[in-house]
Amino acid sequence: MTVRYRDGIEIELSDGKQVVCDADNPDGDVNIVSHAHGDHWPESEVSAVCSPLTADLASVRRETPLHRTTDERVTLLPAGHVAGSRAALITDPDGTQYLYTGDVCTRPRFYLDGFEPPSVDVLIVEATYGEPEYVFPDHESLAAEIRTWLTETSDPVILLGYALGRAQKLQLLAQEADRDRVLTTDSVQRVNEVIEAHCDVDFGAEPYESETELTAGDALVLPMTSGRINWIDQLADEAGAIKAGFSGWAVDSSFKFRGDYDVTFPLSDHCDFEELQSLVEAVDPDQVYTQHGSAASLATHLTNAGYDATALRQNQTSLGDF
Numbered sequence: 090m091t092v093r094y095r096d097g098i099e100i101e102l103s104d105g106k107q108v109v110c111d112a113d114n115p116d117g118d119v120n121i122v123s124h125a126h127g128d129h130w131p132e133s134e135v136s137a138v139c140s141p142l143t144a145d146l147a148s149v150r151r152e153t154p155l156h157r158t159t160d161e162r163v164t165l166l167p168a169g170h171v172a173g174s175r176a177a178l179i180t181d182p183d184g185t186q187y188l189y190t191g192d193v194c195t196r197p198r199f200y201l202d203g204f205e206p207p208s209v210d211v212l213i214v215e216a217t218y219g220e221p222e223y224v225f226p227d228h229e230s231l232a233a234e235i236r237t238w239l240t241e242t243s244d245p246v247i248l249l250g251y252a253l254g255r256a257q258k259l260q261l262l263a264q265e266a267d268r269d270r271v272l273t274t275d276s277v278q279r280v281n282e283v284i285e286a287h288c289d290v291d292f293g294a295e296p297y298e299s300e301t302e303l304t305a306g307d308a309l310v311l312p313m314t315s316g317r318i319n320w321i322d323q324l325a326d327e328a329g330a331i332k333a334g335f336s337g338w339a340v341d342s343s344f345k346f347r348g349d350y351d352v353t354f355p356l357s358d359h360c361d362f363e364e365l366q367s368l369v370e371a372v373d374p375d376q377v378y379t380q381h382g383s384a385a386s387l388a389t390h391l392t393n394a395g396y397d398a399t400a401l402r403q404n405q406t407s408l409g410d411f
């Protein structure tokens with residue numbers, strides 16, 4: 090058995106076939122795309138095992154098509170990260186079962202079910218928040234806190250989050266908090282429409298255009314794109330708007346200062362440190378590989394807890410014993 094992290098995660102099965110997960114240029118016998126975030130997307134036109142929603146999101150977010158396929162060795166499980174995201178349960182012909190989580194969240198939130206971990210032999214788990222200080226508040230209390238802030242703030246607010254994932258949750262929170270108008274850009278609207286067609290949800294946002302003037306009671310949801318920070322700052326100044334940032338990194342106060350936000354909330358689409366530990370306990374694997382973010386820290390904590398855990402570093406090979 091071999092698990093490697095080269096261009097994405099490569100798993101070599103006992104019959105020599107390669108399964109490649111979330112690569113930029115996938116060339117496996119089986120390719121898997123876990124979800125439609127830019128850092129997990131093939132650059133070239135490719136056929137991959139993915140959810141129908143991920144394939145549809147891919148078609149509105151970029152020009153290169155993502156062709157959805159299936160494979161008898163791969164079962165997709167809702168990963169709870171963003172709409173359409175899937176973890177992959179891979180069965181080797183020798184019976185060994187692998188679980189590749191991709192980005193994952195076990196907390197049920199809005200229209201997403203939390204990930205329910207199956208028991209497998211080999212686990213490859215993401216480690217974005219693999220450091221003990223990253224523990225998030227309970228989702229319902231955090232959502233209530235954000236809604237209260239949205240209700241009590243009369244100034245226009247600019248809510249910043251990724252176009253796929255955070256932006257949809259921010260629109261729902263603003264809608265639930267009875268803001269006068271919820272506005273968003275074309276790029277977010279395109280993502281909204283695909284999710285609305287697949288899930289029982291209506292984001293209810295109006296288009297934000299260059300001539301739209303922000304007034305008190307408005308909530309403008311903008312995709313977090315670093316190239317537009319000056320434009321967003323200027324817009325906030327002109328409208329007297331309050332800029333809010335939403336991310337798991339908001340647990341650390343430096344997030345607020347680095348992003349120059351007026352207010353931040355630790356709203357995340359990932360497992361926190363404790364949820365990662367619980368996920369591994371539920372899977373109860375013989376071998377764990379950690380990847381992304383704090384892979385080394387998470388592997389150390391899992392090793393101390395008695396697991397056979399290894400952090401995957403890009404272009405280093407890890408050999409397992411089966």
Ligand SMILES: [Zn+2]
Nearest residue numbers: 124126170192
């Ligand atoms: Zn993601």
